[in-house]
Amino acid sequence: MNKLLAVSLFAISGALLGGCGFGKGPQGELIGSDDRPIFNPQEVPFGMVPCPGGTFHMGQTDQDISASMVNMNKQVTIAGFYMDETEITNNEYRQFMDAIKQDSLDVLGEEYVMTELYPDTTVWVRDFTYHMGDPLLEYYYTHPAFDEYPVVGVDWFAAKYFCNWRTKFRNAAREETGYANDPNFRLPSEAEWEYAARGGRDLATYPWGGPYLRNSKGCMLANFKPGRGDYASDGFAYTSEVGSFFPNDFGLYDMAGNVSEWCDDAYMEASVPVVWDLNPTNPDDNEPRKVVRGGSWKDIAYFLETGTRNFEYQDSARSYIGFRCSMIQIGMGSNNSLN
Secondary structure, three states, X not given: OHHHHHHHHXXXXXXXXXXXXXXXXXXXXXXXXXXXXXOOOOOOOOXXXXXXXXXXXXXXXXXXXXOOOOOOOEEEEEOOEEEEOOOOEHHHHHHHHHHHHHHOHXXXXXXXXXXXXXXXXXXXXXXXXXXXXXXXXXXXXXOHHHOOOEOOOOOHHHHHHHHHHHHHHHXXXXXXXXXXXXXXXXXXXXXXXXXXXXXXXXXXXXXXXXXXXXXXOOOEOOOOOOEOOEOOOOOOOOOOOOOOOOOOOOOOOOOOOOXXXXXXEEOOOOHHHHOOOEOOOOOOOOOOEEEEEOOXXXXXXXXXXXXXXXXXXXXXXXXXXXXXXXXXXXXXXOOOXXX
């Protein structure tokens, strides 16, 4: 009787499951769950470019002139990801600030929004002594003439908050149309940033590949400080409009010069021998120093090299540090072995 009862219950449960929409398709076959969100091959987010995964030599590609020994060569593998084509601009950051002021001011509080998220324009005066930075303090973030220039005066925490907001903003629109959420926007890891900066050119000193700072016509290839007291030979005394110089082979602009860029990693002198060789990263909330890469408009060429490491404290906003976002590739867009 017990066996008959068990068989009967199993049959009844199967009928109930079938009636509830489980297993539409061939009877008795394993076909997966129904009612899943739509997910087509991952689309490239607007303003981003794909960085196909691969293996490269991470680390110093030229002489370690400071004898720091913090960036010895190490071969690592990076999975595919997307990265912003340019640094986040003043106008793009303004869209974020407008949304925060409209939707979250009551929750976050005006003091937090204006002191922690709003760009600190006083950096143009504070960063340099005996420097007439007042015009930039007044106009750089607010005037439309600078809309397409990289946002600065944003610390590591504000850059992370921007990434979180951008994720929610994009996925809210996707949910309305029934599509599955995209992965999170985030700051790139240090390894991702360096891999992207090289643009597929392994052991390249600069993002454009060669060891020189001018092209065959004598034009500068990035916005930096060419020589003592010389900031303008590249065409710009301070920052430049994003995309003013040629992109690298991945289609990324300003991976050297213009502004340095926040990475997600905590800075550690011994990170190269410590981290893993597959998608390496160093998340450490107890380390206030965070990695910045790429060099800026006020830096000499050494800091523009793809292998040069540097850091800034996470709560420090500077007139020469900005950021861009990245996003992992998932599914068939991840450049895996099934492609």
